[in-house]
Amino acid sequence: MSKQINVALIGNPNTGKTSVFNALTGLNQKVGNYPGITVEKKEGICKLPRGVKAHIIDLPGTYSLNASSLDENVVIELLLNRNDKDFPDVAVVVSDVENLKRNLLIFTQIKDLEIPTLLVINMADRMDYKGISLDIDYLEEHLNTKIALISTRKNTGIDNLKHLIANYKDISVTPCINASEIDKTYFENLRKAFPNQLIYKLWLVITQDVNFGKTDRKQIEAVDDFKTKSKADLKRLQQKETIKRYQFINNVLKLGQTIDVSQAKDLRSRLDRVLTHKIWGYLIFFVILLTIFQAIYDWSSIPQDFIDSMFTSLSQWTKDILPQGAFTNLLAEGIIPGLGGIVIFIPQIAFLFLFIAVLEESGYMSRVVFLMDRVMRRFGLSGKSVVPLISGTACAIPAIMATRNIESWKERLITILVTPFITCAARLPVYLIIISLVIPDSRFMGLLSYQALTLMLLYLIGFLTAVSSAYILNKILKIKSKTYFVVEMPNYKLPMFKNVAITVIEKTKSFVFGAGKIILAISIILWFLASYGPGEQFNNAENIVKTEYISQNLSNELLQQKIASHKLEHSFIGITGRAIEPSIRPLGYDWKIGIAIVSSFAAREVFVGTLATIYSVGSDDVDTITNRMSKEINPITGGPLFNFASGISLLLFYAFAMQCMSTLAVVKRETNSWKWPTLQLVIMTAFAYIVALIAFQLLK
Amino acid sequence: MQDTLAHLKRGERGIITDVSSIHIPLKLLEMGCLPGNSVELVQLAPFHDPMYLNINGTHLAIRKETAAHILIDKVTL
Numbered sequence: 001m002s003k004q005i006n007v008a009l010i011g012n013p014n015t016g017k018t019s020v021f022n023a024l025t026g027l028n029q030k031v032g033n034y035p036g037i038t039v040e041k042k043e044g045i046c047k048l049p050r051g052v053k054a055h056i057i058d059l060p061g062t063y064s065l066n067a068s069s070l071d072e073n074v075v076i077e078l079l080l081n082r083n084d085k086d087f088p089d090v091a092v093v094v095s096d097v098e099n100l101k102r103n104l105l106i107f108t109q110i111k112d113l114e115i116p117t118l119l120v121i122n123m124a125d126r127m128d129y130k131g132i133s134l135d136i137d138y139l140e141e142h143l144n145t146k147i148a149l150i151s152t153r154k155n156t157g158i159d160n161l162k163h164l165i166a167n168y169k170d171i172s173v174t175p176c177i178n179a180s181e182i183d184k185t186y187f188e189n190l191r192k193a194f195p196n197q198l199i200y201k202l203w204l205v206i207t208q209d210v211n212f213g214k215t216d217r218k219q220i221e222a223v224d225d226f227k228t229k230s231k232a233d234l235k236r237l238q239q240k241e242t243i244k245r246y247q248f249i250n251n252v253l254k255l256g257q258t259i260d261v262s263q264a265k266d267l268r269s270r271l272d273r274v275l276t277h278k279i280w281g282y283l284i285f286f287v288i289l290l291t292i293f294q295a296i297y298d299w300s301s302i303p304q305d306f307i308d309s310m311f312t313s314l315s316q317w318t319k320d321i322l323p324q325g326a327f328t329n330l331l332a333e334g335i336i337p338g339l340g341g342i343v344i345f346i347p348q349i350a351f352l353f354l355f356i357a358v359l360e361e362s363g364y365m366s367r368v369v370f371l372m373d374r375v376m377r378r379f380g381l382s383g384k385s386v387v388p389l390i391s392g393t394a395c396a397i398p399a400i401m402a403t404r405n406i407e408s409w410k411e412r413l414i415t416i417l418v419t420p421f422i423t424c425a426a427r428l429p430v431y432l433i434i435i436s437l438v439i440p441d442s443r444f445m446g447l448l449s450y451q452a453l454t455l456m457l458l459y460l461i462g463f464l465t466a467v468s469s470a471y472i473l474n475k476i477l478k479i480k481s482k483t484y485f486v487v488e489m490p491n492y493k494l495p496m497f498k499n500v501a502i503t504v505i506e507k508t509k510s511f512v513f514g515a516g517k518i519i520l521a522i523s524i525i526l527w528f529l530a531s532y533g534p535g536e537q538f539n540n541a542e543n544i545v546k547t548e549y550i551s552q553n554l555s556n557e558l559l560q561q562k563i564a565s566h567k568l569e570h571s572f573i574g575i576t577g578r579a580i581e582p583s584i585r586p587l588g589y590d591w592k593i594g595i596a597i598v599s600s601f602a603a604r605e606v607f608v609g610t611l612a613t614i615y616s617v618g619s620d621d622v623d624t625i626t627n628r629m630s631k632e633i634n635p636i637t638g639g640p641l642f643n644f645a646s647g648i649s650l651l652l653f654y655a656f657a658m659q660c661m662s663t664l665a666v667v668k669r670e671t672n673s674w675k676w677p678t679l680q681l682v683i684m685t686a687f688a689y690i691v692a693l694i695a696f697q698l699l700k
Numbered sequence: 701m702q703d704t705l706a707h708l709k710r711g712e713r714g715i716i717t718d719v720s721s722i723h724i725p726l727k728l729l730e731m732g733c734l735p736g737n738s739v740e741l742v743q744l745a746p747f748h749d750p751m752y753l754n755i756n757g758t759h760l761a762i763r764k765e766t767a768a769h770i771l772i773d774k775v776t777l
Contacts (some may be wrong), residue, residue, distance in 0.1 A: 101732070101756075239726065243735075273743075278745070278746050369761070484724075488760050
């Protein structure tokens with residue numbers, strides 16, 4: 001078997017790097033994490049001519065090798081470590097035709113590391129439109145490289161790119177410039193002290209705050225001469241280096257690129273005049289948000305109803321078709337209802353990811369960041385917090401990972417801490433089912449449905465709580481951090497169908513499978529705990545109940561029901577549930593809800609599945625979960641268990657409580673400490689308990 | 701007094717003269733905010749902050765406090 005070629009895709013954000021990745025690999029890709037950190041690692045396989053295969057990594061977007069975030073660290077750590085199994089045989093720098101100059105900065109840096117480097121110029125189809133023409137031969141000669149001019153949108157030039165990757169050995173590794181000229185004596189000393197090392201690599205090791213296998217760095221610091229430079233001096237040298245690189249780039253582009261400005265038709269400025277306008281900008285943003293929510297609820301309800309009834313019939317069908325026994329019960333009462341609880345909200349999640357992907361791809365998201373920065377800063381957040389807060393309506397986990405490009409640590413930390421208040425997709429099934437039980441299905445002034453209004457109110461509560469806790473945290477937290485803010489405003493683009501589709505499929509898949517595993521495990525455990533119990537009360541339930549009701553002459557059906565509920569009460573889960581019941585009774589819940597809440601700490605959406613499992617155990621008729629819940633009776637009052645007071649109390653509890661292990665794990669990784677996730681868990685949950693308590697006591 | 705980027709009004713242009721302040725992030729220089737480059741104010745958010753700039757063809761937004769450290773010469777059209 002021939003060796004695989006390792007290829008690393010590198011480039012600025014918003015240059016269509018991911019499009020190139022998708023064009024090369026298609027669906028032949030997987031998204032994982034770099035070990036120990038939550039930076040997404042996208043890799044895929046690309047078939048090259050003559051049976052050669054390339055292993056392609058899509059590295060996080062970065063403007064240079066001077067890393068200022070976790071994502072960017074990944075790029076430079078890989079490029080400096082020749083022993084890494086993913087160390088590229090060839091680096092492919094992806095630029096778009098409009099921002100060639102800016103992308104050449106990182107290109108020249110990588111060349112200095114003496115790695116074979118290819119240049120891809122994407123969006124070639126826009127050249128005429130923008131009045132740009134390039135002298136490819138001239139550029140190839142002066143940049144010591146090969147250039148692939150491609151268009152992922154029109155699907156041109158991809159074969160040439162594959163050809164160039166396959167022949168990477170022909171690419172020159174001569175650097176473009178001599179970085180050591182920025183301080184000759186300093187670099188000369190460096191060279192003398194480490195004659196076997198690449199000089200530019202040493203320079204990067206000195207200037208970066210990156211983990212390179214500690215020894216490297218210590219070696220350098222052990223030599224006296226290199227301590228003498230202060231941080232400010234180093235930064236000045238970095239500035240000098242950047243200026244020097246741009247001088248080189250400008251000289252090359254002077255002859256290699258011509259831009260006829262009169263040819264450029266400027267859609268951008270016309271769109272920006274409206275979309276970033278002081279009044280229209282905000283109005284349009286608000287309308288877009290409204291449209292998204294409206295669309296999600298309207299469009300999702302049809303597939304959701306279908307999925308719901310499908311799972312109910314599946315349960316029934318399993319019971320009919322399989323022989324009676326423990327396994328059938330586990331399947332029909334534990335696993336199927338549990339899974340139904342998650343599958344039902346695939347449509348909503350997919351729609352949310354779809355909208356977020358479109359907003360990102362089109363370049364609109366940056367405008368929102370621009371519009372919202374000033375407002376968000378009043379609350380200790382950054383304009384860039386808007387992206388996590390919006391993605392938080394899908395799921396807090398990707399949202400928290402999206403905080404990485406917030407430069408100020410304080411603003412980033414606050415964003416991470418408040419994001420879980422945003423109503424995520426996992427709360428939806430809980431909200432929807434409780435709302436349908438306790439809020440009347442009628443319309444306010446014959447127009448707006450009360451149920452929809454309640455749902456909107458819950459989203460609003462989530463958002464307002466997030467923002468006001470940010471305000472409080474901003475006052476409390478004494479963290480000094482540099483607060484600069486640089487955000488690129490990319491050109492507007494029509495989102496590419498392929499990119500959006502892949503994002504939606506990948507994200508939905510990982511979300512569903514991630515949650516699905518937890519739910520499956522919990523459903524099985526719960527079913528066992530609910531189906532078995534210790535001692536006489538459980539094992540002899542039939543006789544006990546029969547003796548108790550012997551005088552009342554109950555119908556057989558009613559008797560069976562009594563037996564089933566007696567069994568459930570004395571099963572393992574019933575015993576646990578009743579042990580915690582005193583602490584949740586003031587909130588208006590019974591022990592079954594208590595169990596559902598406890599299991600929800602794994603993930604909120606487990607709530608519905610848990611109740612589905614608990615209510616299914618022992619009952620022979622298969623009914624939708626909503627019907628079953630509405631039949632539950634509160635043993636104390638004799639009224640329905642899910643009434644207005646207990647319903648509102650439950651809704652508020654779920655709005656505020658921190659019930660998601662995965663989010664806590666991500667917060668731990670992103671903040672690198674147990675302190676913050678622990679605080680989130682304790683404070684949010686305590687707050688939820690108090691609010692739910694007050695609500696129930698006032699309403700009952 | 702020397703003009704800074706923060707003094708720019710909408711539609712005005714300038715030439716960047718000095719970016720040596722320690723308060724200017726390296727990332728900004730890497731995106732093309734360098735002496736000799738032209739800069740145009742594209743749009744302002746309410747309260748003059750943040751500022752949406754076009755620096756030599758790169759469009760980006762920065763906060764006013766950072767802009768105040770970037771020295772420029774205004775260009776009269």
